[in-house]
Amino acid sequence: xxxxxxxxxxxxxxxxxxxxxxxxxxxxxxxxxxxxxxxxxxxxxxxxxxxxxxxxxxxxxxxxxxxxxxxxxxxxxxxxxxxxxxxxxxxxxxxxxxxxxxxxxxxxxxxxxxxxxxxxxxxxxxxxxxxxxxxxxxxxxxxxxxxxxxxxxxxxxxxxxxxxxxxxxxxxxxxxxxxxxxxxxxxxxxxxxxxxxxxxxxxxxxxxxxxxxxxxxxxxxxxxxxxxxxxxxxxxxxxxxxxxxxxxxxxxxxxxxxxxxxxxxxxxxxxxxxxxxxxxxxxxxxxxxxxxxxxxxxxx
Numbered sequence: 380x381x382x383x384x385x386x387x388x389x390x391x392x393x394x395x396x397x398x399x400x401x402x403x404x405x406x407x408x409x410x411x412x413x414x415x416x417x418x419x420x421x422x423x424x425x426x427x428x429x430x431x432x433x434x435x436x437x438x439x440x441x442x443x444x445x446x447x448x449x450x451x452x453x454x455x456x457x458x459x460x461x462x463x464x465x466x467x468x469x470x471x472x473x474x475x476x477x478x479x480x481x482x483x484x485x486x487x488x489x490x491x492x493x494x495x496x497x498x499x500x501x502x503x504x505x506x507x508x509x510x511x512x513x514x515x516x517x518x519x520x521x522x523x524x525x526x527x528x529x530x531x532x533x534x535x536x537x538x539x540x541x542x543x544x545x546x547x548x549x550x551x552x553x554x555x556x557x558x559x560x561x562x563x564x565x566x567x568x569x570x571x572x573x574x575x576x577x578x579x580x581x582x583x584x585x586x587x588x589x590x591x592x593x594x595x596x597x598x599x600x601x602x603x604x605x606x607x608x609x610x611x612x613x614x615x616x617x618x619x620x621x622x623x624x625x626x627x628x629x630x631x632x633x634x635x636x637x638x639x640x641x642x643x644x645x646x647x648x649x650x651x652x653x654x655x656x657x658x659x660x661x662x663x664x665x666x667x668x669x670x671x672x673x674x675x676x677x678x679x
Contacts, residue, residue, distance in 0.1 A: 504629030520592030540663030
């Protein structure tokens, strides 16, 4: 008998997950022909599991989303097996950090609106990623290398829940990989500060202390992210069912769909539609709750 779990997480203390709300969902699952094994609050008023069987998981998600309506509550449905993932592979820009680094660099060159428009279109999947990156980086020519550190110091902030996500998964033996179509100047620093095991990103060419407007080949794109996921799984003896991947843009989709649990986090519409799970409201601690971690297990 296949067992599944749907995890509900509230994004705000003003909207509490109570017994009545959970019972309403459980009742609807029963009415649709499903069986409820148990409900389990992972965090009072914040996160709850409902374990069920005998009904397609997609139908349970549809029922749950109808009940949630416009409330700031996320839900993720999955098999109950392998919930504690052994590999976290994550995008960086607008996922682990709140900014798109290239847009902020462009601000110092006076071309942020133009670059940001190209970034947005690339993340929506409307442009070839490599071509879009090349075009944006060309607009940064002759910027001082010191601008990169200025962006890191003044503009870069971690996404809510990022520190807790890394600390908790690392404490439970997971391997953490940061992959980005952005730049290794930033991924290396984010990796070090948050505790990722490794990082992979594109490299800006810098000569005589200035950006040349070129990316050092090869350009890392959506296929590179997928290849990194598969390589780590092979090297470390991890099955794809034991992988949680998270990202927000079109270049994250191959790794999201390959992972046992691929989460579109505050993502572009196409990514939300194609990924096997999505978080639209909550911060990154939601990725811990969907793995079955309890509030008291989450580390800061």
